[in-house]
Amino acid sequence: MSKPEEAAPAEQTLWDEVTSPINLILILVIVYLVYKIVKSKFEGDVEVPPPPPALPKIRKDLTVAELGKFDGTQPDGRVLLAVNGTIFDVTRGKRFYGPGGPYSAFAGKDATRGLATGQVAASDKEFDDVSDLTADELASAKEWEEQFREKYDIVGNLLKPGETAKSYSDDESETKKSL
Numbered sequence: 001m002s003k004p005e006e007a008a009p010a011e012q013t014l015w016d017e018v019t020s021p022i023n024l025i026l027i028l029v030i031v032y033l034v035y036k037i038v039k040s041k042f043e044g045d046v047e048v049p050p051p052p053p054a055l056p057k058i059r060k061d062l063t064v065a066e067l068g069k070f071d072g073t074q075p076d077g078r079v080l081l082a083v084n085g086t087i088f089d090v091t092r093g094k095r096f097y098g099p100g101g102p103y104s105a106f107a108g109k110d111a112t113r114g115l116a117t118g119q120v121a122a123s124d125k126e127f128d129d130v131s132d133l134t135a136d137e138l139a140s141a142k143e144w145e146e147q148f149r150e151k152y153d154i155v156g157n158l159l160k161p162g163e164t165a166k167s168y169s170d171d172e173s174e175t176k177k178s179l
């Protein structure tokens with residue numbers, strides 16, 4: 001026969017465990033967090049400002065000089081950059097390329113050399129044919145190009161000196177409006 005005081009520890013029930021001060025605090029914290037999550041689900045749409053209206057798409061080949069205008073500092077904030085001779089509209093990625101962004105050096109520029117060599121700096125050549133890059137660097141630029149093709153709209157080709165712009169008649173009126 002055990003004495004009553006020896007049996008006392010076994011009387012700690014699950015309820016006692018759950019209602020211990022530390023667990024009560026944890027439960028309150030969890031309930032509060034769940035409340036905040038549920039509340040934000042219902043109110044989220046109201047608080048988030050609507051995204052700015054999308055700019056009209058442009059389809060046009062550009063020279064390096066023309067490309068330079070699209071560095072995000074113009075009133076419409078459009079940002080273009082070129083990789084391997086293809087110009088992409090990266091305005092959606094403005095937080096990367098827009099003024100003050102970590103990759104703003106690529107805005108309005110041919111970014112091929114920088115992306116290939118891992119340097120956030122654009123070539124200042126009139127036209128950079130990147131013929132001096134290594135096979136690895138060119139492969140890296142190709143990977144970046146593929147990533148851009150998946151994520152961003154193509155604007156056209158970066159024109160080499162003496163090359164003339166192709167006509168993209170379908171979007172021509174929009175293109176003229178935006179340039």
Ligand code: HEM
Pocket residue numbers: 090093096103114115117118119120121151
């Ligand atoms: C310390 C080194 C670096 C860190 C920690 C870093 C980090 C990042 C992060 C977190 C993003 C955002 C990814 C996303 O939200 O989708 C990003 C994007 C990007 N990074 Fe870096 N980065 C580094 C170096 C570089 C270098 C050296 C280059 C090129 C020369 C580069 C080019 C880019 C570009 C172009 C994007 C934007 C891609 C897009 O438009 O979606 N980064 N980087």
